Amino acid sequence: MGLSLYSKEYVARGRKKSYIDKHVAPNWLDVFVSWMTTLIYLVGTIPCRIPLLDQVIEFVVTDWPRGRIGFVLRGIYWKTKLGYMGQDVFIDRGVTIFPDPSNVFIGNGAHVDTNVTIISGGTLQIGREAHIASNVVLNSKPFMEIGDRACISANSSIYASTNRHTDGIHRKSFSACAPDEEQYVSQVGFKMGNYSFIGANCVVIPNAELEDYAVLGAGSFLNKKIEAYQIFVGTPSKNMIKKEEEFVKA
Numbered sequence: 001m002g003l004s005l006y007s008k009e010y011v012a013r014g015r016k017k018s019y020i021d022k023h024v025a026p027n028w029l030d031v032f033v034s035w036m037t038t039l040i041y042l043v044g045t046i047p048c049r050i051p052l053l054d055q056v057i058e059f060v061v062t063d064w065p066r067g068r069i070g071f072v073l074r075g076i077y078w079k080t081k082l083g084y085m086g087q088d089v090f091i092d093r094g095v096t097i098f099p100d101p102s103n104v105f106i107g108n109g110a111h112v113d114t115n116v117t118i119i120s121g122g123t124l125q126i127g128r129e130a131h132i133a134s135n136v137v138l139n140s141k142p143f144m145e146i147g148d149r150a151c152i153s154a155n156s157s158i159y160a161s162t163n164r165h166t167d168g169i170h171r172k173s174f175s176a177c178a179p180d181e182e183q184y185v186s187q188v189g190f191k192m193g194n195y196s197f198i199g200a201n202c203v204v205i206p207n208a209e210l211e212d213y214a215v216l217g218a219g220s221f222l223n224k225k226i227e228a229y230q231i232f233v234g235t236p237s238k239n240m241i242k243k244e245e246e247f248v249k250a
Contacts, residue, residue, distance in 0.1 A: 005041050005075045008034040010088040010109075014068075041076050048080040066093050082106060086128070092116075103140065107148065122160065122187075127194065142187045147194035147212065156202040161187040193228070 006014075011033045012026035026034075048054050061077045064070035070093060079085040081101040086108035094115035097104055103120040106112070107128035114134045118124060121141030126132065127148035137157040138144060144160045152158065163174045167184040176183070188206035192198070196210040199218030207223050210216065214226040217233030217240070226232050231240045 003038055003042065004034065004087050005037045005072070005079060006034055007087050010034075011037075037072060037075075040072065041079060044073075044076040045080040048077050054081075062094060062096070064093065083123075086110070092134075113154075122189075133200075140190075143189040145189075145191045147192055147196060149194060150192050150196045150210075152192075152198045153200040153202070153218065155200055156198050156204070158190060158198070158204045159206060160190040161185055162205055196226075 008026040008030045012024045012030040013021055016024050048057055057077055061073040064073055074091050078091045082104045083102045084105040088109045089106050090111040092114045095112050097118040097120055100120050104124045106126045109129040110126050112132045116132050117137045119139040123143045124140035126146045129149045130146050131151045133152060133154040135155045136152050139159045141161045164184045164186050166172055172184040173182045186206050192210045193212035195212055196214045198216045201219045202216055204222045209225040211228040213229045215231040216222055220233055220237040221235040222237045233240050
């Protein structure tokens with residue numbers, strides 16, 4: 001599994017254009033394609049490790065049009081560069097990961113959608129079958145954990161650290177371009193539990209956390225903890241309702 005890009009089951013679902021249908025049975029062609037993508041990865045990973053050439057490859061594959069070729073090319077490149085990338089991971093067109101892709105660990109079946117920006121100054125863990133939707137910004141310094149089957153909707157920004165206006169004694173600059181002594185950066189980290197959800201156009205800053213099954217409604221601002229099964233909405237966000245565990249599991 002460590003060297004495999006796509007399982008035969010995932011290839012079968014792709015052939016049927018139904019990636020979430022777990023009941024599609026693979027045939028001999030799906031087995032062959034799965035094996036071939038593994039072979040292509042083993043060969044393709046070599047140029048991805050060569051300095052300077054790897055930057056050219058990133059430039060090409062990042063903006064390669066969506067489709068089977070772009071799908072596989074991005075899979076090869078990012079599986080080579082990331083700290084870990086499981087099976088059946090879909091990293092889409094326009095995704096940017098800097099400064100250190102090796103800080104990023106992605107579980108099986110996750111989807112990082114178009115034009116996502118990951119500032120990987122700290123460790124980022126994305127769980128199994130999680131979805132990071134289009135145009136999301138993730139600032140993972142010092143760490144960020146996104147649980148299994150969690151979802152961050154489009155155009156949301158999640159910050160595990162941010163500049164503050166004061167260190168408690170002196171006024172500081174908000175600009176990341178200012179000298180270090182003129183900045184005060186709050187580095188707290190961020191955790192998002194299994195099956196939790198962040199709606200579109202949200203802003204999440206340090207001190208925030210979502211426990212399992214927690215929900216943050218669209219267009220909200222969060223700087224606090226949302227306990228399991230709670231729904232927060234608004235700017236600043238407030239608890240609207242506590243979801244019943246029995247309803248969620250039903």
